[in-house]
Amino acid sequence: AQKVTQAQTEISVVEKEDVTLDCVYETRDTTYYLFWYKQPPSGELVFLIRRNSFDEQNEISGRYSWNFQKSTSSFNFTITASQVVDSAVYFCALSEARGGYNKLIFGAGTRLAVHP
Amino acid sequence: DADVTQTPRNRITKTGKRIMLECSQTKGHDRMYWYRQDPGLGLRLIYYSFDVKDINKGEISDGYSVSRQAQAKFSLSLESAIPNQTALYFCATSDSGTGVLGETQYFGPGTRLLVL
Numbered sequence: 335a336q337k338v339t340q341a342q343t344e345i346s347v348v349e350k351e352d353v354t355l356d357c358v359y360e361t362r363d364t365t366y367y368l369f370w371y372k373q374p375p376s377g378e379l380v381f382l383i384r385r386n387s388f389d390e391q392n393e394i395s396g397r398y399s400w401n402f403q404k405s406t407s408s409f410n411f412t413i414t415a416s417q418v419v420d421s422a423v424y425f426c427a428l429s430e431a432r433g434g435y436n437k438l439i440f441g442a443g444t445r446l447a448v449h450p
Numbered sequence: 451d452a453d454v455t456q457t458p459r460n461r462i463t464k465t466g467k468r469i470m471l472e473c474s475q476t477k478g479h480d481r482m483y484w485y486r487q488d489p490g491l492g493l494r495l496i497y498y499s500f501d502v503k504d505i506n507k508g509e510i511s512d513g514y515s516v517s518r519q520a521q522a523k524f525s526l527s528l529e530s531a532i533p534n535q536t537a538l539y540f541c542a543t544s545d546s547g548t549g550v551l552g553e554t555q556y557f558g559p560g561t562r563l564l565v566l
Contacts, residue, residue, distance in 0.1 A: 338492075369554070379493075379540060379557035425492060429553075436481075436544060436553040440492035 336361045338428050340441035347416055348449050355411040355444045357426030363387075367429035368402065368409045369438070374422040385409065416448045453477045454558035456541050462564045463531050471526045471561050473541030482524040483542040483555060484508075484516060486535075493540065499524055500546070531565045538562050 337360040347353045359368065370382040383393065385402050393400045397414045413420050423443045429436050454475045463469050473482065480501050485493040485508075495508030497516040505518055513535060517525045528535055539561045544553040 343490075371557070376559075377538065377562070378559040379542075381554055381556060384554050436555070437495070438493075438555060442490055442492045 336363075336428060336430055336439050338426050338439050338441035340424075340426055340444045342444045343442070344445045344447070346447045346449065349418060350415050351448075352412060352414050353416050353446065353448075355413075355424050355426075355446065357409045357411065357441060359407050359409065359426070359428045361407075361428060361430060363430050365431075367436075369427040369429065370400070370409075370411050371425045371427065372422045373425065373443070379425070382411075413446075416446075418448050418450055421446060421448045454541060454543055454556055456539075456558040456561050458561060459559065460562045462566065464566050465532055467531050469528050469531055469563075471528075471539055471541075471563070473524045473526070473558055475522050475541075475543045475558075477543050477545070477556060478521075479543035479545045479556075480521060481544045481546055481553070482518065483544075484514075484524070484526045485540045485542065486510065487538040487540060487560075496526065496539075528563075528565075531563075533565045536563060536565045 339358045342356055366387045368385045372380045372382055383400055390402050399412045401410045423445045425443045426441045428439045457472045483498045484496040487493050494510050496510055496514050497508050499505045499518045502518050515527045541558040542555040544555045
C-alpha cells in the first residue's frame with residue numbers, strides 16, 4: 335500500500351542549527367511525485383516543493399534543500415542555519431494517479447520548533 | 451489577495467446543527483478538494499471535484515456533502531454536525547492541465563471547526 339512515513343514527530347533545535355526532516359515513502363508506482371508542505375502556527379498549508387520520480391537531483395532553494403533517493407525511498411528536507419520563522423509543522427506527501435486524479439497521501443507531519 | 455479563500459475561518463456549532471464551509475479560488479483551477487486535518491493524522495480527503503458537474507467521494511465522506519456552484523466555488527456541508535467532526539478543514543485547488551501526477555494542490559488558509 336502507498337504510504338508516507340515521517341518518523342520524527344517533533345524536533346527542537348536552537349537557531350542557526352541545521353536540521354533534517356526525514357520522509358520515507360512506499361509505492362508500487364514507477365511514476366509518482368513527492369511534495370513538501372509547511373504549516374506555520376497560523377495554520378495555513380504552504381507548498382514548498384514538488385519532485386518527480388525520474389529526477390533524483392538534489393534541489394536547493396536558499397536555506398532549504400531536498401535530497402531525493404529512490405534507492406532508499408526517501409525524500410528528506412534540510413534547513414540550513416534554521417531561524418525562528420522556520421518553526422512549523424512540515425508535511426511530506428506522495429502523489430499517485432487514482433481514478434484520473436492526483437491523490438495526495440500525506441505523512442503525519444513533523445513539528446519543528448526553532449528556539450532563539 | 452489570497453488565491454484560495456475559505457469562510458468562515460473559525461466556527462463553533464452545536465451537535466445536530468447543519469453548517470456550511472465555503473471555498474473560493476481565483477487561480478482559475480478546475481479541480482477542487484476538501485480535506486480535514488486531525489492532530490497526528492495528517493490530512494484526509496473528504497470530497498473532490500474535477501469540474502462543476504463532476505464530484506467524487508474521498509476516503510472519509512460520510513456525514514458530509516458538497517456543492518460545486520461554479521468553477522471557482524466549492525462548499526462543504528455538515529448535515530448534522532457531531533463532536534468528532536471537530537477538526538481543521540482545508541480546501542485545495544489544482545490545475546489538471548499540468549498532468550495528473552504533476553498537479554500541485556494549493557491550499558486555502560483552513561477553517562477551524564468546533565462541534566460542541
